[in-house]
Amino acid sequence: MRSDGKRRRASVGLALASGAVLLFLHGPIGIILLYAFTTDDSSYTFPPPGLTTRWFGVAWQRADLWQALELSVRVAGMATLVALALGTLAAAAVWRSRFFGRDAVSFLLVLPIALPGIVTGIALRSAIGLAEIPFSFWTIVIGHATFCVVVVYNNALTRFRRTGSSLLEASMDLGANSFQTFRYVLLPNLASALLAGGMLAFALSFDEVIVTTFTAGQQETLPLWIFSQLTRPRDRPVTNVVAVFVIAVTFVPIFLAHRLTRSKGDTGSSA
Amino acid sequence: MPEVKEAAVELERVTRRFGDVVAVDNVDLRVADGEFFTLLGPSGSGKTTCLRLIAGFDLPSAGRIRLHGADVTDRPPYERNVNTVFQDYALFPHLTVGENVAYGPMIRGVARDERRRLAEEMLALVELSGLGGRKPSELSGGQRQRVALARALINRPRVLLLDEPLGALDLQLRQQMQAELKAIQQRIGITFVFVTHDQEEALTMSDRIAVFHRGRIEQMGTPAEVYEEPATEFVAGFVGTSNILRGEVARRWIGRDGVFSLRPEKVQLLAPGAAAPAGFCTATGRLRELVYAGMMSRYTVELDGGGTLVLVAQNLAASARDAAPAGAEHGRSVLLAWDPAHNRPLGAG
Amino acid sequence: MLAQFSTYLYRRPRLALALLLGPPLLWLGVAYLGALAALLVQSFFSLDHFTGQVVHRLTLATYGDLFTRANLDIVLRTAGMAAAVTLAAAVLAFPLAYYMTFRATPRARGWLYLAIVLPLWSSYLVRVYAWKLLLSKEGILSWLAAHTGTGGLLEHWLALPLVGGPSLSISTTGIFLAFLYVWLPYMILPIQAALERVPRSLLEASGDLGAPPRATFLHVTLPLVFPGVVAGSIFTFSLTLGDFIVPSVLGNSSYFIGQAVLAHQGTSGNIPLAAAFTVVPMTIMGLYLLLARKTGAFDAL
Numbered sequence: 004m005r006s007d008g009k010r011r012r013a014s015v016g017l018a019l020a021s022g023a024v025l026l027f028l029h030g031p032i033g034i035i036l037l038y039a040f041t042t043d044d045s046s047y048t049f050p051p052p053g054l055t056t057r058w059f060g061v062a063w064q065r066a067d068l069w070q071a072l073e074l075s076v077r078v079a080g081m082a083t084l085v086a087l088a089l090g091t092l093a094a095a096a097v098w099r100s101r102f103f104g105r106d107a108v109s110f111l112l113v114l115p116i117a118l119p120g121i122v123t124g125i126a127l128r129s130a131i132g133l134a135e136i137p138f139s140f141w142t143i144v145i146g147h148a149t150f151c152v153v154v155v156y157n158n159a160l161t162r163f164r165r166t167g168s169s170l171l172e173a174s175m176d177l178g179a180n181s182f183q184t185f186r187y188v189l190l191p192n193l194a195s196a197l198l199a200g201g202m203l204a205f206a207l208s209f210d211e212v213i214v215t216t217f218t219a220g221q222q223e224t225l226p227l228w229i230f231s232q233l234t235r236p237r238d239r240p241v242t243n244v245v246a247v248f249v250i251a252v253t254f255v256p257i258f259l260a261h262r263l264t265r266s267k268g269d270t271g272s273s274a
Numbered sequence: 275m276p277e278v279k280e281a282a283v284e285l286e287r288v289t290r291r292f293g294d295v296v297a298v299d300n301v302d303l304r305v306a307d308g309e310f311f312t313l314l315g316p317s318g319s320g321k322t323t324c325l326r327l328i329a330g331f332d333l334p335s336a337g338r339i340r341l342h343g344a345d346v347t348d349r350p351p352y353e354r355n356v357n358t359v360f361q362d363y364a365l366f367p368h369l370t371v372g373e374n375v376a377y378g379p380m381i382r383g384v385a386r387d388e389r390r391r392l393a394e395e396m397l398a399l400v401e402l403s404g405l406g407g408r409k410p411s412e413l414s415g416g417q418r419q420r421v422a423l424a425r426a427l428i429n430r431p432r433v434l435l436l437d438e439p440l441g442a443l444d445l446q447l448r449q450q451m452q453a454e455l456k457a458i459q460q461r462i463g464i465t466f467v468f469v470t471h472d473q474e475e476a477l478t479m480s481d482r483i484a485v486f487h488r489g490r491i492e493q494m495g496t497p498a499e500v501y502e503e504p505a506t507e508f509v510a511g512f513v514g515t516s517n518i519l520r521g522e523v524a525r526r527w528i529g530r531d532g533v534f535s536l537r538p539e540k541v542q543l544l545a546p547g548a549a550a551p552a553g554f555c556t557a558t559g560r561l562r563e564l565v566y567a568g569m570m571s572r573y574t575v576e577l578d579g580g581g582t583l584v585l586v587a588q589n590l591a592a593s594a595r596d597a598a599p600a601g602a603e604h605g606r607s608v609l610l611a612w613d614p615a616h617n618r619p620l621g622a623g
Numbered sequence: 624m625l626a627q628f629s630t631y632l633y634r635r636p637r638l639a640l641a642l643l644l645g646p647p648l649l650w651l652g653v654a655y656l657g658a659l660a661a662l663l664v665q666s667f668f669s670l671d672h673f674t675g676q677v678v679h680r681l682t683l684a685t686y687g688d689l690f691t692r693a694n695l696d697i698v699l700r701t702a703g704m705a706a707a708v709t710l711a712a713a714v715l716a717f718p719l720a721y722y723m724t725f726r727a728t729p730r731a732r733g734w735l736y737l738a739i740v741l742p743l744w745s746s747y748l749v750r751v752y753a754w755k756l757l758l759s760k761e762g763i764l765s766w767l768a769a770h771t772g773t774g775g776l777l778e779h780w781l782a783l784p785l786v787g788g789p790s791l792s793i794s795t796t797g798i799f800l801a802f803l804y805v806w807l808p809y810m811i812l813p814i815q816a817a818l819e820r821v822p823r824s825l826l827e828a829s830g831d832l833g834a835p836p837r838a839t840f841l842h843v844t845l846p847l848v849f850p851g852v853v854a855g856s857i858f859t860f861s862l863t864l865g866d867f868i869v870p871s872v873l874g875n876s877s878y879f880i881g882q883a884v885l886a887h888q889g890t891s892g893n894i895p896l897a898a899a900f901t902v903v904p905m906t907i908m909g910l911y912l913l914l915a916r917k918t919g920a921f922d923a924l
Contacts, residue, residue, distance in 0.1 A: 013836070017726065020718035025735075027715070028742050028807060031753035034763065038756055047759040049766045089647040096643035100636065108644065111651050117857070119865020119904045121881045122662070123655070125888060125897050130661035132677075132894055149655050152647065169364035172331045175351040176358045177378040177429060180629035187381070191368040203744060210746045212868060216885065226748050233752055233872045246749040257744040261737050333634070350633035352626075 058240040079208035082147035090155025098163040115150040120213035128217035138220025151204035158200030202256035282465040288337030299489035315486030357426035365410035372406030396424035510535035523581040541585035550611035666898035705863035712810040720815040743808035758791040810855035817851025
């Protein structure tokens with residue numbers, strides 16, 4: 004039974020390697036949590052000399068943080084709305100019809116996230132420069148929506164394909180016009196996928212820094228605030244607190260989006 | 275004759291092309307009011323496309339479509355007084371069974387209580403009373419099929435379209451549903467246009483059948499007409515089985531030139547030297563294969579001078595030994611005889 | 624009204640399609656393709672070094688500025704890092720993806736999937752920050768090294784040319800670790816998807832034909848999963864090429880492409896040179912995508 008023992012060893016080795024990779028993926032997040040409570044305010048000493056919650060209070064008082072947060076939320080909200088509308092339309096078109104250049108549409112949608120972020124960034128910066136558009140809330144939103152569309156598109160298209168076209172035909176057959184069919188059949192079947200896509204788009208936009216660097220001008224989103232702290236640390240303890248906050252804010256929608264797209268499929272596809 | 279009545283569905287020179295593929299090729303069709311009309315054909319023959327054109331899910335490339343005299347050629351599905359039972363049932367997964375059935379009235383703006391009553395009535399018709407609160411995913415295949423039927427009938431369409439509705443059911447349930455569908459059709463008295471690839475289903479259920487092949491209708495007629503008088507080689511082979519006699523074989527045993535269909539059950543198996551009934555066609559040959567199939571047996575005979583003929587004989591044997599004799603039969607000479615009226619000359623198709 | 628419009632559109636499927644496709648195509652066409660075009664145009668402009676103004680006249684001068692020894696170093700440094708990160712990510716991703724597909728129960732697989740997707744979507748910036756904490760001189764890695772007696776080893780490593788630096792938090796090794804960490808999920812997912820598509824019957828057939836597990840892995844599993852690895856590498860490669868966050872947080876004055884672009888457009892206001900610089904990663908990615916296409920990686924995306 005030599006080969007059995009060998010196989011068992013290989014199996015244990017595989018499990019250990021997988022565990023190590025998982026630790027590599029998640030350990031650093033734990034470090035962030037720990038540092039939010041350290042009493043050390045001028046370096047990153049490990050182990051922390053002491054623990055405190057006072058930095059949360061300090062961060063709460065910072066007006067610059069609130070402003071950055073507000074801008075980030077507004078940008079992410081608007082970018083998500085635009086992405087929802089455009090992504091759903093594109094997915095519907097690609098799903099419903101076979102037309103010349105269908106693959107090109109998919110390709111065009113993926114391009115903004117497939118090309119390096121600085122390309123999108125500097126491209127938008129060039130266009131803004133050439134057209135002499137002043138930097139504003141909208142210049143940030145345009146950049147964000149451009150790469151958020153594909154997230155919604157993917158989610159919606161997957162759901163469309165699972166929904167099957169006969170449901171739409173059944174609805175029209177029973178007397179519903181296209182808009183009623185959208186309202187009573189398509190939207191209810193699509194809703195959770197759109198919610199998931201929207202949340203992912205929000206998380207993506209809320210966290211974006213590379214493209215934003217080029218489109219924000221003097222404005223400061225939360226990620227830009229963090230980035231400036233990373234290169235020139237001035238408020239280490241506050242940065243630690245903000246890091247924990249950002250992790251929490253992005254984890255929740257991702258977790259929910261994951262649940263929405265997974266569990267729904269089991270009941271929906273069997274009919 | 276059904277043709278005398280007003281046509282419930284009328285297709286006039288209808289063609290549907292998908293790129294270079296002609297799915298429906300210049301089809302003319304008239305379905306009489308109240309008829310159980312079947313579109314029969316193998317997959318890819320154009321029968322389903324034809325049904326989708328009638329429903330309005332697809333628009334024809336050329337030709338006109340009329341429902342009860344009204345031209346609906348380019349009207350969308352929701353402006354046609356027909357309803358469809360889908361092959362995959364297409365029940366809305368997010369709605370309950372009751373809501374599914376009440377979908378049509380809901381769209382028409384019927385009040386909640388009234389449409390609930392209507393739905394209950396329809397569910398009773400398909401013997402699913404009390405299941406209105408369930409989700410489609412909680413039903414069996416046969417039950418979903420009934421829900422799809424109830425949902426399609428609630429709008430009181432003048433024509434019901436059924437796209438292989440029994441295809442997903444097992445044999446026993448299928449036969450039961452065939453009988454029920456037929457009963458429901460007779461009870462409510464509306465036109466059924468039924469698509470199937472199962473020739474037996476078509477023969478047992480239909481008033482009339484249109485046999486599709488490569489986008490065209492090869493033959494249209496009552497089940498007996500289609501079976502007894504197949505017009506083309508394709509129909510002879512697709513609806514039931516047939517011996518096709520042509521060329522030398524036809525000249526030798528029938529005494530005529532041409533292509534003929536001869537159904538296996540029309541041929542009698544006689545002992546060599548026996549007297550065939552007067553005026554019958556006869557042929558001689560050797561028995562090559564005997565397949566015992568319970569209520570009947572299938573014989574394959576190698577004809578003298580080339581060619582084979584298959585015939586089916588009803589099983590009249592009284593014992594196992596008689597019914598399925600051992601290898602002794604193999605190669606023995608036989609005499610075959612049949613009424614020349616059964617020689618059906620075939621068109622080119 | 625709506626019903627009539629619906630009917631009108633029903634008869635004109637091409638118009639309906641145009642209405643569906645119009646807004647997204649218009650947006651991406653104008654906001655994105657238009658911007659890319661602007662980028663290309665800008666790269667053919669030049670900066671007047673005396674006035675600091677961009678001269679709107681087509682010239683190749685900016686590309687001439689691009690091909691200097693220093694810039695070539697930047698490109699090589701970045702591409703080398705992208706390649707190293709890609710390779711390491713493939714090596715790390717494989718066992719986890721393999722475990723997920725062939726060993727884990729369906730329930731565990733769901734959780735593992737979440738465990739990979741969460742870092743993928745969660746704040747990239749904060750995850751880079753985590754490495755600043757981990758790698759800093761007084762941070763946990765140094766502490767670990769000191770307490771396990773490997774402090775000397777770490778010193779030696781940091782003293783090496785190419786990979787070292789004054790401390791872990793300002794070193795090429797640090798940049799490499801952070802890149803590997805932030806892009807690893809992008810490699811795991813395509814590999815896992817590719818493994819999932821390997822028909823179990825094929826593996827059984829191979830075992831059935833007498834192949835030992837190692838041979839099955841080498842001759843059946845690996846070739847079938849290769850497109851997944853290439854698909855993952857598209858992400859890790861492209862993301863590393865275009866990043867300026869990690870090297871600015873953990874690096875020294877040796878620039879990566881992203882930093883050079885940022886510096887040229889920002890402090891020196893030389894948008895033409897910044898634009899010309901981004902043509903480099905675009906060209907590299909274009910060539911890479913062409914190669915990747917041959918392996919069938921696009922089906923694995």
